[in-house]
Amino acid sequence: MTDTTKLPKGGVNPPTELPGPRDHAIVNAALPNRAIIPMLQHVGRPAICTVKRGDTVSEGMLIGRADGPQSANVHASVPGVVAAITEIMLASGERCEAVHIDLGGSFQTSGKPRTARPWKSLGAPELLERIRAAGVVGLGGGAFPTHLKLARTPGTCTLLAANGLDCEPSLGADDALLREKAPEIVEGIHICQALLSPGRTVLAVSECSADLVPELERVIRDAGVPAQVVVLPARYPQGHEQLVVAALEGRPPRRDPSSVAVNVATLHAMFEAVVLGRPLIDRVLTVTGTTVARPHNLKARLGTRVGDLLEECGMDPARTAKVVLGGPMRGVTVDSLDLPVTKATLGIVAFSRDEAKAPRETACIRCGSCIEVCPWDLNPTRLYKLIRMGDDSQAAVEGLGRCTECGCCSYACPSRIPLSAVLGDGRRRASALGNGGGRNV
């Protein structure tokens, strides 16, 4: 069954200037000669490095052990020799250890058929352990450890939403996975159902993937999984998990412990972890931008240099003025192309000089566009003024903690005021002070 549910409120239509991936295919990226694998690719504490310089590692070998439950395992994405272990700075500004592996030796797993391990007789603890051991985290950008998200008392979950919406305009990795890996994703849904016993299961897809619905429904039927396919609008930021759940339940978005949304890329990784016993060592990401000649969805090994992927897609360095990791709306600008792809890297977008030029900020004319587009029903211009006046606590009272920095307000503002960035800074300050501006994960 298919229906279209509207975004409860707000959002913007995706900017049309940016090209998405050229087609829906997933292309295998070239293997990195040297993979740089950070120990912090997730929300929580960095993993503890278990190898030392000179060690020989095999593909998929554990090289970083989760430091307690609020952490995630890290594996070698390529076979080879540990050339160095250094401290690096990630795109987020956080610092952590990173293992440099020089490619070498043979691939014991890649390209070889793998037998499916039975899982249906396993209990929740064993399933969660397989997911945890494989280092699976949320691949929709949140990078929250999946074994924590799914560890719940069965029966407390009323809605399981498999989120097949790419979370930003011009990213297409989730769409591509739905096209190529539907049976695996559906089996991932099945695993979630075994863990959560949800009241209702929905596979939510974007209007951009609407042509897939009959095929997805067939796969779901063949697998005997009780789930429904729902098409949601292609507006940004509809792919945010709170908005997916809000649209499916027909109510305003809010933090809601009774519903669980899992990204389809995460479901695919769960399938590989539980059924194939394969740790998370690669991910699909979109490499695009106006200065990129051949935008593609690439399947890249974790630790691949960002610059190598851009080069593979034909980026023109002379015309490129700015590169962001993530998507065009929320991406983080990087100052070095030597950064590695991590579990949280949704995409790489290159901008030309004209696009990257910072617009001139002018006076707020109180037009209310920011209020119009805010999906969380905030009043960004008022919050902005409160923060600028130094009244973070009043801003927190007026809902600042709900801001997810989706960027709709900044995008819609005719005076080009950096509302989203200022609100984000204010929210982090307010939550550090502990007066109600909690993080919205």
Added chain:
Amino acid sequence: MSSARMAWLASLGLLPAAAWGLLLFGPPAAAVLVVSIAAAAACELAVTLPRHGYTLSDGSAFFTGALVALMMPPAVPLYVPAVASAFGILVVKQTFGGLGRNWMNPAMGGVVFSFLSWPGLMSRWAAPLGSAAAGAEVPPLEALRAALAASGPRDVTPLGVLGRAGYPFSPMDASAVGWVNSHVLAPLGAALPQGSFDILVGHVAGSIGATCVPLVVAGAALLLARGVIRWHLPVFYLGTFALLSLVFGGLGTGQGWFAGGPGFHLLSGNLVLAAFFAAPDPVTSPLTDTGRLALGIILGVLTFLLRFFGSLADGAAAAILLGNCISPLLDRWLERRKSRVMEREAA
């Protein structure tokens, strides 16, 4: 779209009405327009140049000057638009911090300032070019009111009174109204008063930019189509006003209920121009559609009261200034209501 682009588009939206005003009233109208815009630009520069640099490119001062001019009678002495624009920019806008900080519409501030300072000069209406008495001053509003009050209770329409008072309608009006009456309305037992055609196409005495309502609406359609303004405020403003004048408008002249003739009231005066170009000014109107809708209704009531019972020649500008004072309260009230709803949902 940038804020500056919005302001320049708003000025572009004034162009059809301004062109018609220049055609109708000739060089005196052009002089008013030039002086008003020049005064607004000069005052803006004088204040902002030393502190913020060149701000004329944001289009806001130009728009204020143009709107002030279009709400002036064409025969007004030139110092009136100059002072009006200067007052709007210097006192109403810049003393509160310039663009985005003013809580009253600068152009409306300037216009009301002149209505209060020079009520006589502000109602010196000139007959339009092409009418029998082109360029001559025509009976001002007070004479019309007196005539309306003096004439009998039956069949009094404002246009009928104007005709009897010797207002020079155009020959075109006579033939157009005659044709419509005999071919379309006669079988229905109805008739349009003389002057209906003139007032519809804007071939009447009036403010420079407000005579031709269809052209004002055409300019406003550009703003609506490009998203510079939203429809809620003007539509509810004009709708409320039309409804009130239909229901109560005939009471004062003894015609009874539902005999107000809202057509005349919408087509005369600065009302429609103000409803599309001054009332929805983003800076001084509420932030949300609900607030804009509410303000529209309030402005409709205020304009009705001021026009029918007030002493100003034009109620719209004063009503908008009062509405400007209310809009922060509307914002606040809606914000509080929203947070109460949110608390209920969270609980």
